Amino acid sequence: MKYPVTPVAILIVCCLFIAGASAVPVIVGFKEMPRAGAISPGVTLMTASGDYPAHDVPAGTVKFVYPEIQAVAADLSDKEIAELRAGGTVRYIEPDYIVTALGPTIPWNIQQINADKVQAANINGTGVRVAVIDTGIDYTHPDLAGVYAGGYNVLTGTGDPMDDNGHGTHCSGILAATGSSRGIYGTAPGISLYGVKVLAANGSGRISDVIQGIYWAKNNSMQVASMSLGSSGDSKALHDAVDDAAANGVLIVAAAGNSGVASGIGDTIGYPAKYDSVLSVAAVNKYHHRASWSSTGSNLSISAPGVNIRSTIPGAAYATYSGTSMATPHVAGVAALVYSAHPDWTNQQVRQQIENTATPLGNTWFYGAGLVNATATVNLSAEATAGAAGIRWALSENVYAGEDGLPFSWEQGVTGAIA
Numbered sequence: 001m002k003y004p005v006t007p008v009a010i011l012i013v014c015c016l017f018i019a020g021a022s023a024v025p026v027i028v029g030f031k032e033m034p035r036a037g038a039i040s041p042g043v044t045l046m047t048a049s050g051d052y053p054a055h056d057v058p059a060g061t062v063k064f065v066y067p068e069i070q071a072v073a074a075d076l077s078d079k080e081i082a083e084l085r086a087g088g089t090v091r092y093i094e095p096d097y098i099v100t101a102l103g104p105t106i107p108w109n110i111q112q113i114n115a116d117k118v119q120a121a122n123i124n125g126t127g128v129r130v131a132v133i134d135t136g137i138d139y140t141h142p143d144l145a146g147v148y149a150g151g152y153n154v155l156t157g158t159g160d161p162m163d164d165n166g167h168g169t170h171c172s173g174i175l176a177a178t179g180s181s182r183g184i185y186g187t188a189p190g191i192s193l194y195g196v197k198v199l200a201a202n203g204s205g206r207i208s209d210v211i212q213g214i215y216w217a218k219n220n221s222m223q224v225a226s227m228s229l230g231s232s233g234d235s236k237a238l239h240d241a242v243d244d245a246a247a248n249g250v251l252i253v254a255a256a257g258n259s260g261v262a263s264g265i266g267d268t269i270g271y272p273a274k275y276d277s278v279l280s281v282a283a284v285n286k287y288h289h290r291a292s293w294s295s296t297g298s299n300l301s302i303s304a305p306g307v308n309i310r311s312t313i314p315g316a317a318y319a320t321y322s323g324t325s326m327a328t329p330h331v332a333g334v335a336a337l338v339y340s341a342h343p344d345w346t347n348q349q350v351r352q353q354i355e356n357t358a359t360p361l362g363n364t365w366f367y368g369a370g371l372v373n374a375t376a377t378v379n380l381s382a383e384a385t386a387g388a389a390g391i392r393w394a395l396s397e398n399v400y401a402g403e404d405g406l407p408f409s410w411e412q413g414v415t416g417a418i419a
Helices: 007-014 078-087 108-112 115-120 167-176 207-219 236-247 324-341 347-356 374-378
Strands: 024-030 034-039 042-047 055-058 062-066 071-076 090-095 129-134 148-153 192-197 224-227 251-255 279-284 302-305 309-313 317-321 416-418
Touching: 024 078, 071 078, 078 090, 108 115, 108 302, 115 324, 115 374, 129 167, 129 207, 129 324, 167 192, 167 309, 167 317, 167 324, 192 207, 207 224, 207 236, 224 324, 236 251, 251 324, 251 347, 279 324, 279 347, 302 324, 324 347, 324 374
Parallel strands: 129 192, 129 224, 148 192, 224 251, 251 279, 279 302
Antiparallel strands: 024 071, 024 090, 034 042, 042 055, 062 071, 309 317
């Protein structure tokens, strides 16, 4: 009894032969799925109806047959490809492209401040203690779980600062995301990250809660406190608290606010960023231009990326937000990189280094000292950064009118609000 042999069987069996010289991997799609007959040393491909001419494909070249899509994967020479095309039986012949696993990425904003180059020099903030005083942190996020070291929830008086808003988690990813799985890298992915929850699920809170969070950071030996929050009201108690923390070794980095106008007229910096003891941060876009809503004033210290920043949010997810809130953790992360490279430095030395090595952007009323520059701040040698691309300047500005950081926009009032 004779058993029918399917085209798939014939083609795969024929793969045991040796492929022709100078063959390249391709996928061939046919107008009609051919039947195959073995003709040593090749394989004759002929359409089932016989309407198209038959073509010999060298026997060792066929890798897979896909009857469902009328195609085969094969290794063919240029001559063989040309013959197939000339025969009129094929719909397409395309390269068998290389596919790679999707790994973590270094976002443009991390590259803009040169933090990726510092990380490449094995300086990533290892062991530096940084507190994010905000809405809390989703410490189960794959990009944050590896660096999360603990924290405090001022609102409940417990050690569980789980984020029920998302803002603090977004800021934390900009600061310290570790690039796990298909995630992203933050500015300083080696730090010890602490969450201090002082704002409720609606993104606001009391000055008293913020002060308590600052004291927790001071009493637990935080080296850096990142505060993407603020108020339009000048609180004497808040002023005293940040001054006291700064005097006791905590570098306080705070968002300048999103109350600026396009013209830049007016001193619109909020509190605590307006206090002299605080490193205040303005927002720029990828073209190094001030965001139209970024607060302005004489107390601006530094600028960092704050427009369309992709980072972590609760639920192992990612989202893109804008605001000086997003700019602030870039600077806090660079401060951690400096501490990592110079562990004996004081908070005042770190602050001065950040300001003194910034890349000037223009009017200090808009930009402070300029764009934070991680390689210059850490003082990497020329050899360590050789061959790396520097800052790319654009000749035209991309206008981001209306991007006020929503849903995390600056809120007027004496209560704390997300910046």
